[in-house]
Amino acid sequence: SWNMPDYVATAVQRIRDEVGSDEVILGLSGGVDSSVAAALIHRAIGDQLTCVFVDNGLLRLNEAEQVMETFAKNLGVKVIHVDASAKFLGDLAGVSDPEAKRKIIGREFVEVFQQESAKLAQAKWLAQGTIYPDVIESAGAKTKKAHTIKSHHNVGGLPDTLKLQLLEPLRELFKDEVRELGVALGLPHEMVYRHPFPGPGLGVRILGEVKREYADLLRRADHIFIEELRNTQDADGKSWYDKTSQAFAVFLPVKSVGVMGDGRTYDYVVALRAVVTTDFMTAHWAELPYDLLGKVSNRIINEVRGINRVVYDISGKPPATIEWE
Numbered sequence: 001s002w003n004m005p006d007y008v009a010t011a012v013q014r015i016r017d018e019v020g021s022d023e024v025i026l027g028l029s030g031g032v033d034s035s036v037a038a039a040l041i042h043r044a045i046g047d048q049l050t051c052v053f054v055d056n057g058l059l060r061l062n063e064a065e066q067v068m069e070t071f072a073k074n075l076g077v078k079v080i081h082v083d084a085s086a087k088f089l090g091d092l093a094g095v096s097d098p099e100a101k102r103k104i105i106g107r108e109f110v111e112v113f114q115q116e117s118a119k120l121a122q123a124k125w126l127a128q129g130t131i132y133p134d135v136i137e138s139a140g141a142k143t144k145k146a147h148t149i150k151s152h153h154n155v156g157g158l159p160d161t162l163k164l165q166l167l168e169p170l171r172e173l174f175k176d177e178v179r180e181l182g183v184a185l186g187l188p189h190e191m192v193y194r195h196p197f198p199g200p201g202l203g204v205r206i207l208g209e210v211k212r213e214y215a216d217l218l219r220r221a222d223h224i225f226i227e228e229l230r231n232t233q234d235a236d237g238k239s240w241y242d243k244t245s246q247a248f249a250v251f252l253p254v255k256s257v258g259v260m261g262d263g264r265t266y267d268y269v270v271a272l273r274a275v276v277t278t279d280f281m282t283a284h285w286a287e288l289p290y291d292l293l294g295k296v297s298n299r300i301i302n303e304v305r306g307i308n309r310v311v312y313d314i315s316g317k318p319p320a321t322i323e324w325e
């Protein structure tokens with residue numbers, strides 16, 4: 001185990017030695033790994049780093065604003081914010097197969113990222129937030145030729161057609177060390193301890209065909225769920241957000257009948273999912289208190305017009321997966 005201030009100083013020096021006066025590009029997703037990598041590299045080389053943040057239209061509520069606020073405004077990092085939501089959602093129109101959706105979102109990301117990096121012609125390095133478990137996993141995948149049950153598209157895995165050298169300053173760190181480093185670099189606790197979010201984002205949390213209307217409803221429902229989980233506190237000061245490993249809402253494109261005042265509604269369903277797991281390979285559904293579930297359900301139905309029914313997912317993994325697609 002290392003001492004954090006010493007580690008930061010060493011890591012900063014290593015980056016400086018490696019890149020010299022070259023320019024570096026980094027795909028910032030808002031996730032923990034790319035965020036910590038960005039903060040560390042920025043600490044080392046300042047304006048030689050340019051981050052590209054791609055809004056694919058499938059992000060959580062206010063996510064783009066939060067990333068811009070944290071990095072561009074508070075830390076003074078150069079961030080290019082690309083709103084590619086129309087392009088992503090356009091390409092997803094009519095597509096309902098989960099793997100097909102993942103491929104489109106992954107391909108689109110690479111395309112948009114390449115277009116943006118082509119504008120930064122001086123850049124010689126591509127920085128990625130690869131962490132130690134990713135290194136192990138991809139080494140295992142190569143030797144075992146393990147076929148993946150779901151194709152995972154993270155910000156990583158860009159093709160080498162970019163002709164850039166790879167800069168991966170987190171390659172030797174475990175997740176908890178990455179988080180500690182993030183805190184030491186001044187990133188907000190909320191960002192560093194956020195639940196994992198899949199690369200295809202809400203694209204795999206809207207069952208079947210993705211539409212902007214669905215994404216807008218889901219974002220608001222999901223935000224209410226997370227806000228209420230964060231608003232709880234047990235005797236040790238831990239919230240249900242801290243006690244769950246991943247929690248989110250899923251949009252079901254199914255309409256059911258409800259009542260509102262004297263009228264009848266015929267609206268969509270949202271499923272809540274919250275799991276407890278250490279490795280994400282197996283997971284238990286979280287035993288959230290009924291009053292908390294009730295509050296979340298009431299708020300979603302009252303505040304998100306278009307949703308009139310909320311259900312809670314009580315499936316373990318296996319046999320279910322954590323995501324619904």
Ligand code: XMP
Binds near residue numbers: 200320
């Ligand atoms: P499942 O649904 O397979 O998920 O039980 C296990 C973990 O992997 C995440 N996940 C993804 N992450 N791209 C990602 O970057 C993907 O396509 C993807 N699919 C699932 C999921 O959120 C959970 O943490």
